[in-house]
Amino acid sequence: MVTHKNHDDVHTFFVEVALFQAVHDNFDYQITSNVPVFSLNEGEASSSSVYTAHQSSINESFNVNHRLIGRRVLVPVGRTDKVGVIVDIKHTSTFRNVKLVNEVLDPVFSYADIQIIKKICAFYNCSLPEFFSVIIPKKLKEAKFLPSNEVFYEASLFSKLTPPNLSRAKLQKNAFELILHSQHGLARKLLLKKYNISAQTIQSLLNKSLIQQKQTIVENKSDVLTKDDLLKESGLALTCEQSTALEVLLSTEGYACSLLFGVTGSGKTEVFLQWCEQILLKQQSVLILVPEINLSPQTLSRFFNRFNAPIHIYHSDVSDKIRGELWHGIGCEPSIIIGTRSAVLLPIKNLGAIILDEEHDGSFKQSSGKVRYSARDIALFRANAYRIPVLLASATPSLESYKNAKEGKYQLLQMKHRANAALPKVHLIKNESKDSLIDVQLQEIIHQTLGAQQQVLIFINQRGYSPKIICYHCKHIEQCKRCDAALSFHQLDKNEEQQEGMKPNRYLACHHCGCVNNVPKICGKCNSSEIFPLGYGTQRIEADLKMCFPNTEIFRIDRDNVSTKTKRADLAEKIKETTPKLLIGTQMLAKGHDFSSVGSVIILNTDGVLYSSNFKAQESAAQLMFQVSGRAGRRFGMSSHVYIQTMNQDVPILQSIAHHDYEKVLQLLLGDREATCMPPFSHLVLLRSNHAREQVVFGFLNQIKQNMECMLVNYKIEDVDVYGPIPDLISKKNAVHHMSLVFKSRSRGRVIEMLRCCRQYMIQEKLNAKFSWSFDYNPVDF
Ligand code: ADP
Ligand code: ZN
Ligand code: ZN
Numbered sequence: 060m061v062t063h064k065n066h067d068d069v070h071t072f073f074v075e076v077a078l079f080q081a082v083h084d085n086f087d088y089q090i091t092s093n094v095p096v097f098s099l100n101e102g103e104a105s106s107s108s109v110y111t112a113h114q115s116s117i118n119e120s121f122n123v124n125h126r127l128i129g130r131r132v133l134v135p136v137g138r139t140d141k142v143g144v145i146v147d148i149k150h151t152s153t154f155r156n157v158k159l160v161n162e163v164l165d166p167v168f169s170y171a172d173i174q175i176i177k178k179i180c181a182f183y184n185c186s187l188p189e190f191f192s193v194i195i196p197k198k199l200k201e202a203k204f205l206p207s208n209e210v211f212y213e214a215s216l217f218s219k220l221t222p223p224n225l226s227r228a229k230l231q232k233n234a235f236e237l238i239l240h241s242q243h244g245l246a247r248k249l250l251l252k253k254y255n256i257s258a259q260t261i262q263s264l265l266n267k268s269l270i271q272q273k274q275t276i277v278e279n280k281s282d283v284l285t286k287d288d289l290l291k292e293s294g295l296a297l298t299c300e301q302s303t304a305l306e307v308l309l310s311t312e313g314y315a316c317s318l319l320f321g322v323t324g325s326g327k328t329e330v331f332l333q334w335c336e337q338i339l340l341k342q343q344s345v346l347i348l349v350p351e352i353n354l355s356p357q358t359l360s361r362f363f364n365r366f367n368a369p370i371h372i373y374h375s376d377v378s379d380k381i382r383g384e385l386w387h388g389i390g391c392e393p394s395i396i397i398g399t400r401s402a403v404l405l406p407i408k409n410l411g412a413i414i415l416d417e418e419h420d421g422s423f424k425q426s427s428g429k430v431r432y433s434a435r436d437i438a439l440f441r442a443n444a445y446r447i448p449v450l451l452a453s454a455t456p457s458l459e460s461y462k463n464a465k466e467g468k469y470q471l472l473q474m475k476h477r478a479n480a481a482l483p484k485v486h487l488i489k490n491e492s493k494d495s496l497i498d499v500q501l502q503e504i505i506h507q508t509l510g511a512q513q514q515v516l517i518f519i520n521q522r523g524y525s526p527k528i529i530c531y532h533c534k535h536i537e538q539c540k541r542c543d544a545a546l547s548f549h550q551l552d553k554n555e556e557q558q559e560g561m562k563p564n565r566y567l568a569c570h571h572c573g574c575v576n577n578v579p580k581i582c583g584k585c586n587s588s589e590i591f592p593l594g595y596g597t598q599r600i601e602a603d604l605k606m607c608f609p610n611t612e613i614f615r616i617d618r619d620n621v622s623t624k625t626k627r628a629d630l631a632e633k634i635k636e637t638t639p640k641l642l643i644g645t646q647m648l649a650k651g652h653d654f655s656s657v658g659s660v661i662i663l664n665t666d667g668v669l670y671s672s673n674f675k676a677q678e679s680a681a682q683l684m685f686q687v688s689g690r691a692g693r694r695f696g697m698s699s700h701v702y703i704q705t706m707n708q709d710v711p712i713l714q715s716i717a718h719h720d721y722e723k724v725l726q727l728l729l730g731d732r733e734a735t736c737m738p739p740f741s742h743l744v745l746l747r748s749n750h751a752r753e754q755v756v757f758g759f760l761n762q763i764k765q766n767m768e769c770m771l772v773n774y775k776i777e778d779v780d781v782y783g784p785i786p787d788l789i790s791k792k793n794a795v796h797h798m799s800l801v802f803k804s805r806s807r808g809r810v811i812e813m814l815r816c817c818r819q820y821m822i823q824e825k826l827n828a829k830f831s832w833s834f835d836y837n838p839v840d841f
Contacts, residue, residue, distance in 0.1 A: 073157065074127065075147035076134055077187035079200040081429055083827060084186055086143075087152040088134050088160045090127075129168035131199065133161040142200055146173050146187055167199065167386060168406055175444045176404070179437055184814040184834050185430045193430045194404055198383030210272055212261065213244035218269040230260045238270050284342060284393055289367055294333045300474040301326050307472055308334050311448045316439060318418075318464040319452040321474030322482065322719065323689025327452045328358055329478065331414055332365050334450070339368050339393040343411025347397045348434055350420035356631060358416070362395060373398030373405060400425060400434035403441070411447060413438045418451035418460055419682055421839045431835045435460075454689060454721065455682040458732065459739040459837075461725045483660065483691040483699040485717040487708040496595050496663045496704065497603050504659060504702060505604075509611060509639040513658025513697070517600060517643045518687045520668050522617040523547040523568065524599045525592035530582035536593070537583060539569035543791035546576060548592050549619065552602070572793035595664060597643050604641055616644030646683055648690065660691040660701045669710065673788060673840055674737055677712060681724045684716050736803075738837055742810045745799040745835040746817065747787075753796040759830050760784035760800045766820055767802075767813065779804040779813050788840065799835075 071091045078086070127145050134143055135158050144167060168176070180190050214235070225232035234256045238245050250256045264270045297305060304319060308330070311317070321327045335345045349358070351374075362370055369392060373385055389396060389407045396407060400423050415423065415438055423434040435451070442449035451460050451469070464471035476482075492498035496519075497505075508515045527536050527545045537546045546567040567576040581588050592599065597617045604613055614633060621627050634642065637656040642648065668680040684703065692699025705713055715723035733740050746763065750756040760783060767781050780803045787797040802817075804810045814834055821827045835841075 073149040073152040074132070074145045074160065075149065076132055076143040076160075077146045077191055078134075078136065078141050078143040079188065079191045079195050080141065081189045081192040082186065083189065083822060085146060085188065086134070086136075087149065087154040087157050088132070089152075089157045090160050090163070126166075126170075127163065128170045129173050130166045131164040133164060134158065135161060143188070144168065144173075144191065146177070165387065171444065172404070172406060175440055178444075179432070179440055182436070182440075182811065183430055183432055183836060184811065184818050189429050190432070193425065193428055193432070194401055196379060196382040196386060196401075198379050199386050210247040211244040212238050212247065212250070212264075212270045212272055213241070214239040215268055215271045223267070223269055228263070230256070231263055234260050235264055235269055238264075284339060284368070286336075286340060289336065289339055290365065291367055292365055294336065294365070295326075295329055295478075297329065297333070298326060298474075298476070298478050300476060301330050301478065304330050304472040304474060305333055307470060308448065308450065309337055311470070313446040313448075314443045315448045315470060316442070316463075316468070317448065317450050317470040317472055318456055318460050319450055319472045319474070320456050320461070320464070320722075321452070321454060321472075322477060322721075323454045323686065324477040324480060324482075324693050325454070325474035326478035327416070327454075327474070328361060331416070331450075331452070332361065334412070334414075335362075335366070335395060338411040339366070339395070341411060342393050343409050344389065344394045344396065344407050345412050345414065346402065346405070346407060346410060346438075347395065347414045347416065348403060348423070348438060349397060349399065349416050350422040351399065356628075359397065362397065366395065368392070369394040371396045371398075373402040375399065375401070400432075403434040403437045410445060413442050413447065413449045415449070415451045417453055419453045419455050419457040421679070424837075424839050426835075426839055429833050431833060431838075433837070455685045456721075456725070458678060458725060458728055461722075462729060462739045480692055480694060480697060481699075482719055483688060483701045485688060485701045485703065485719065487703050487705055487713055487717055489706060489708070490664075490704050495603050496600065497607065501661060501702070501704075502607055504661070504700075505608065505641070508659040508700075509608070509641075511658060512639050513699075514637075514639055514654065514656045515641050515659045515661065516648060516654065516657045516687075516690055517604075517641065517661045517663065518645070518648055519595060519597055519600055519643070519663040520645060520683070521547075521594070521596040521664075522570075522598075522619055522645050523596040524550040524602070525594045525596055527593040528567070528578070528590050529593040530585060530587055531589035531591060532587040533582060533585040535582050535584040537567060537579065537590075539572060539574065541574060541791070541794040542569055542571040542789060544569060544571050544789050547596065548578065550598055550602070552605075571789055597645060600643050600663065604643070608641065612638070612640040614640065614642050616642060616647050618645070618647065621647065646687075648687065654690050655694045657691050657693070658697065658699050660688055660699075662687055662701070662703045665703055665705045665713070666707065669712065674735075675839065675841075677731075678728055681712055681716065681721070681728070685721055685724075688716070736805070741803050741805050742807045743837060743841070744802045744810055744814060745838050745841060746802070746814075746832060747797065747799045747835050748830055748832040749795045749797045750830070751795055756796050756798045756830075757784050759826065759832075760798055762826075763817060763820065764800055767800075767817060770816060776809070776813075778806055779809050781813075799841075 071089050073087050074090055075085045076088050127148060130145050131142055132145055133140050140161055176187060176190065180187050183190070223235070225235060234250065234254070237250070237254060247261070250261060251258065308317060319327055319330065331347065338345050359372070371385055371389060371394060373382060373396060385405055389405065393409070396402060396405060398405065415435055418435060425431050438449055460469065463469045488500065490496055490498050491500060505515050525548045528548050529536050538544065539546050546569055549568055550565045563577070565578050567578055568574070579590065582590050597615050601613060601615050614630065616630060621630055634654060662684055665680070665684065668683070669677055688701040691701050703713060703716065707713070711727055712724055715721070715727065732738065737743065746760065748756050748760055764781055764783065771779060771781070781800065783800040784798045785801065787799065790797060802810055802813055821832070
């Protein structure tokens with residue numbers, strides 16, 4: 060590579076850079092041919108060469124420059140240097156005092172990726188930097204992080220065509236020959252450490268274009284992956300429903316979204332596995348998104364047991380280093396990538412399909428921070444842009460996806476039967492006791508199940524001993540001082556005291572800010588000493604069960620008890636043992652675990668969950684009950700039962716659950732949503748804000764509202780409603796007040812347009828930086 064130091068030769072142009080930190084716009088920078096570039100073309104040599112665009116005409120150079128889009132750069136911002144990514148190339152810039160790019164770093168995104176990201180940002184009304192700040196892992200935000208993916212060198216084509224004469228440079232000759240005779244190239248590390256070749260020697264060879272860099276070593280590149288190479292074990296013989304679903308998936312070409320709506324245990328995972336097999340054999344990779352990796356070790360092991368192909372795992376517990384590496388592109392080899400929502404944009408070469416398992420799950424939605432994206436939306440964007448199929452799967456699909464499937468926008472694939480077991484029998488039961496949720500009837504059921512050498516799983520959606528403590532005299536309920544919520548009462552038994560370490564044996568905790576208080580001896584209001592726990596949580600159920608079943612093993616599975624990874628793993632091991640035992644837990648139980656010996660599932664106190672002011676309360680309660688029920692009787696030949704405790708057995712949703720008819724639940728809920736014009740029949744976006752002082756948030760949101768209302772009138776826009784500011788369901792959290800302004804319309808385009816104006820107004824009035832705010836598109840909790 061040639062270095063031109065002559066000033067007349069220097070060619071400059073402009074690049075638009077999006078930083079990796081949440082600023083509200085992109086900046087222009089200038090690039091000259093003197094800017095160091097880290098290996099411009101893939102496989103091209105040089106870790107700090109010099110950009111040589113000046114030799115080509117402007118058009119040609121723009122072609123080359125295209126490859127600059129998606130590369131990280133180091134640029135000056137104020138007095139420091141920051142990392143960002145090039146998102147556009149320009150002939151001119153409207154910026155004054157355009158600064159120079161310090162250094163062009165490694166490529167992260169392709170040109171196509173950047174175009175998709177621009178669309179996503181337009182959809183969520185955020186700037187690219189705001190989006191990157193959320194999605195890019197820490198390592199990539201740090202300057203000059205190079206993939207520790209080893210760097211390999213191979214002889215360049217040039218050197219093969221014209222063998223060099225290095226007789227006067229012994230060290231270089233030696234090194235060159237080593238590299239030339241290596242079969243797949245040589246690792247830099249090896250050259251430096253084992254062969255004692257200096258970095259300078261390598262650099263000289265690079266400068267002479269005698270060797271070039273390879274990103275990874277790919278053995279026998281020309282060999283295609285065959286079925287025998289790929290499979291460690293062969294797939295199961297599919298049921299009728301499974302093969303119908305698979306056939307449809309295999310026959311889709313280009314972009315198509317399918318919804319696999321299959322009851323728990325219908326063998327959805329087996330369908331994924333066999334679909335993946337076919338995609339890998341087409342020499343493509345598959346991205347599988349799951350709600351929470353930790354909760355589905357069984358699913359992971361099924362992939363590891365089946366395939367020889369590389370399987371990458373990406374989620375928040377994976378080290379920064381590995382996450383950084385995966386963002387440097389997952390190689391050309393067909394691979395499987397299993398990750399949580401933030402994996403949705405991982406650059407993957409040759410991506411052949413995307414699967415979202417448990418597509419209804421709320422954790423696909425980023426529910427805090429500036430950009431509250433939904434991995435489901437983004438997966439669809441991405442699949443659409445790449446013209447590849449996407450599969451959404453669930454036993455309890457979201458209303459949105461089901462509606463889209465019914466309207467023919469998605470292909471609906473249904474599986475109504477379990478693959479190798481019968482569905483449990485569901486019973487709706489009343490609590491006949493005033494003193495305990497575990498009444499005589501339930502005690503008998505538990506007794507019988509244990510007697511049949513099976514396990515009992517008891518679900519209650521509340522951790523702690525009781526959600527409140529109440530004064531018998533004045534009915535005062537002890538509240539958190541920093542939140543607008545009751546304090547819940549926790550009471551540990553002796554063994555647990557040690558485990559939890561710091562906490563006292565009995566305490567009051569706030570489930571919103573996490574503060575821990577002593578249990579008062581007297582009522583905070585009337586000084587009466589008659590204060591009692593009100594309601595039930597997992598600890599209280601555990602205490603009751605210990606009394607009734609003193610000789611049975613009891614495990615409690617909730618956030619207080621299973622807070623660390625090791626504890627979780629221990630518990631998973633314990634659960635696997637098939638001896639009769641009692642398992643008590645919160646929704647942590649509902650997900651993923653394949654309890655094979657559970658004969659009875661008991662869902663306590665469901666009335667509370669079904670009625671809450673959250674518009675999605677019924678939907679999530681129904682999903683939860685279905686998922687929990689699905690834990691029963693997953694073993695072949697086992698008959699199993701689910702008992703749902705309720706005071707209102709006639710509630711249509713419960714009736715549908717009793718008949719395993721989630722489709723009916725969907726229809727009921729869709730009917731309600733249509734009548735109230737709520738999503739998915741409308742598009743709902745919150746402008747969320749918060750402040751320590753209530754009047755301040757209110758004032759800010761109200762100002763926006765008035766401005767937006769004026770705009771609606773001026774432009775005669777009739778199909779958007781703006782209302783609020785309304786406080787959040789828990790309006791005060793940790794001494795901060797949370798409120799929202801609500802935008803609602805039947806037209807998606809309209810809402811997005813409104814939000815764009817809203818954002819512009821905030822930036823123009825400098826409200827943007829003064830307040831903390833975010834848009835929440837289709838909120839989960841409202
Ligand atoms: P889902 O993901 O729908 O809950 P899974 O794929 O986990 O269902 O399957 C549930 C159980 O059924 C698993 O134990 C699995 O091994 C078994 N299974 C799935 N498909 C078949 C099949 N075609 N033949 C026999 N067993 C199957
Ligand atoms: Zn009192
Ligand atoms: Zn609190």
